[in-house]
Amino acid sequence: MKRILLHILFWTVYLLQDSIMQFTWTVAPLPRISDAERMRLAIIAATVVAIPKAIFSYFVIYFIFPQALKYPGRRWQLAALTTVVLAVLILIHRYINYYLVGPVIYGGAIRSIPVLNLAYLLLTVMDFGFVSGFAFTFKLLRMQLTGKEREKALVQDKLQTELKFLRNQTNPHFLFNTLNNIYALARKRSEKTPEMILKLSKLLRFMLYESGKGSICIAEEIRIIEDYLELQKLRFNERLRIHFHKQADEEGTRLAPLLLLPFVENAFKHGVSETRFNSFVNIDLRLENNVLYFVISNNTDEGQMQPEQIGLGNVRRQLELMYQDYQLQVTNAAQVFTVNLTINLLSHAKI
Structure with missing residues (x-):
């Protein structure tokens, strides 16, 4: 429907300018006719003579151009065919002017120029080139815009697929770690096992029904942590x-969703779980004026926890995909591993 409206708009604009030109040219030959009547006749004449031009324009756009793209080796044959069709339509255009526009539409008040008049034949060729050239240019522009929209949609689909893949990698990783914890308690026949299973069920419910959303409230992320x-x-x-x-x-x-939890999980998996005494995890989460400040630190054995070995690559990539304004700093000094993250939540990208 949009394409049809664009075509109607193009030909309406063209016919309007051609009608105004016809109206101007007929002032002297038709002095006794009112401006309204002369404008009506000009619109009719412009519409009639535009038919061969429209046929040639659509012939070039919807037949010659696609064929030239599909069969590059046949361009000379297509050029010859275009020349033949153009010559035939120009003759039809000249016959319409000679036998219909002057004698019928204007009632013989305007002198008809012979069909094969060289000067008018050249003017007709220029007229055909003007109309079909503009139509072809608009076609190319529309194709370019459509191509860019399609490319943008493909990029967005690729980013969404990548983001889902990254999250699907993170969620099972978290689940398996927690199940291992429950297994360890179960082997000890700990009384805490049922309570731990209950809390795990809450986390699983969140991951199944909430993590697939594009965004969640900061309060929900805090609750899951x-x-x-x-x-x-x-x-x-x-x-x-x-x-x-x-x-x-x-x-x-x-x-x-689940953007901060992987940092907390890594603090336990690669920090607390590997230390023997005085283990700690300190988390500071602040939200001020739509800017999130998140700092998490944990103790480690000397040289144990290396930034490139702690599995935070997925989270870093998610940040790259989802936020345009963020800073992530990971440091390992004096047996304390620290992650410092700052995100401008207003810079969330639309994927």
Whole structure:
């Protein structure tokens, strides 16, 4: 429907300018006719003589051009065919002017120029070239715009697929780690096992029904981190000190789901789980004016936790896909591993 409207608009504009030219040329030959009547006759005449031009324009756009793209070796044959069709349509155009426009539409008040008059034949060729050239140019522009939209859609589909793949890698990773924790408690016949399973079910419910969304409230992300920390407290008992400070000026602010949890998970998997004494995890989460500040630190054995070995590549790639304004700094110094993340949540990209 949009394409039809564009075609109607193009020919309406062309016929309007051609009618105005006809109206101007007929002022002297038709002095006794009112302007309204002369304009009506000009519109009729412009419409009639535009028929061969429209036929040639659509012939070039929808037959010659696609054939030239599909069969590059046949361009000379197509050029010859175009020349023949152009010559035939020019003759038809000249016959319409000679036998219909002057004698019939204008009632013989305008002198008809002979069909094979060389000067008018050249003017007709220029007229055909003008119309078909503009039509062809608009066709190319529309193809270019359509191609860019298609390319943009393909890029978005690729990014969405990549993002889903990254999240699907992260979620099973988290699940398997937690199941291993429950398994360890079950072997010890710990009374904490049922409570841990219950908390895991809450986390699974969140991952199944919420993590697929484009964004969630910051309050939901905080709640999922708290549930995960409770699971770890059940596992490590007094051996682990956890400090989680959170402050959000607007808890309804939205961010990508499960974006912060992988950092917390890595602090336990590659930090706490590998240390023997005085393990700690400190988390500071602040939200101020739509800017998220997230700092997490944990103790490690000397040289144990290397930034390139802790599996944060997926999260880094998710950040690249989802946010245009962010900073991620990972440091390992003096047996303390720290992740410092700052995100401008207003820079969320539309994928």
